[in-house]
Amino acid sequence: VQLVESGGGLVQPGGSLRLSCxxxxxxxxxxxxxxxxxxxxxxxxxxxxxxxxxxxxxxVDSVKGRFTISRDNAKNTVDLQxxxxxxxxxxxxxxxxxxxxxxxxxxxxxxxxQVTVSS
Numbered sequence: 001v002q003l004v005e006s007g008g009g010l011v012q013p014g015g016s017l018r019l020s021c022x023x024x025x026x027x028x029x030x031x032x033x034x035x036x037x038x039x040x041x042x043x044x045x046x047x048x049x050x051x052x053x054x055x056x057x058x059x060v061d062s063v064k065g066r067f068t069i070s071r072d073n074a075k076n077t078v079d080l081q082x083x084x085x086x087x088x089x090x091x092x093x094x095x096x097x098x099x100x101x102x103x104x105x106x107x108x109x110x111x112x113x114q115v116t117v118s119s
Contacts, residue, residue, distance in 0.1 A: 001025035001108050003095050008113030011085055015117070019080040021095035021110055028076040029053075031099030031106075035069060035080045037091035037115075044094075048080060052099065063089075085117045 007019040019035070032051055038044040048059045048069040057069050066085075071078040078095055094112035099105070 003097060003108055003110030005093065005095055005110045005113040008093065008115045010116045010118065012119050013085060013087060013117055015085050016081070016083045017085065017115060019082065019093055019113060019115070021078045021080075023076045023078070023095075023097060023108075026097065026099075026106065026108065027101055028097070029073040030101055031097040033069075033071055033078040034096045034098070035078075035093055036096060037089075037093045038112075039088075039091040042091075047093070050078065082115070085115075087117045089115060090117050091115060 002024045004022045005019060007017060011017050030052055034049040035047045036044050037047050046060060047063055048067055050057045050069045050071050054071050066083050068081040092112040092114050095110045097108040
């Protein structure tokens with residue numbers, strides 16, 4: 001099982017980044033996918049979630065209207081489009097998969113990708 005994030009980097013305030021998480025080793029279309037972030041010295045927080053078929057998305061209040069989560073079940077990827085970035089968005093962003101498969105509840109995490117918003 002692998003979740004591999006990409007797309008992080010350094011961006012100026014007001015800029016945009018698109019994160020991508022590529023999944024393998026499990027039946028991606030059965031899993032709810034989420035993006036989390038962890039800033040230095042803080043706990044890991046949920047940012048956005050998308051249901052298995054992509055029909056429902058939810059966001060933490062601080063990113064509503066700026067971030068968009070999407071998925072492609074044919075490509076086994078989940079993306080996070082981040083616009084109007086703020087310095088407080090600086091964190092390590094990681095994707096998480098949650099779902100039932102082989103009669104058990106599975107949770108998988110990626111290693112994360114650094115996003116730094118600074119002028």
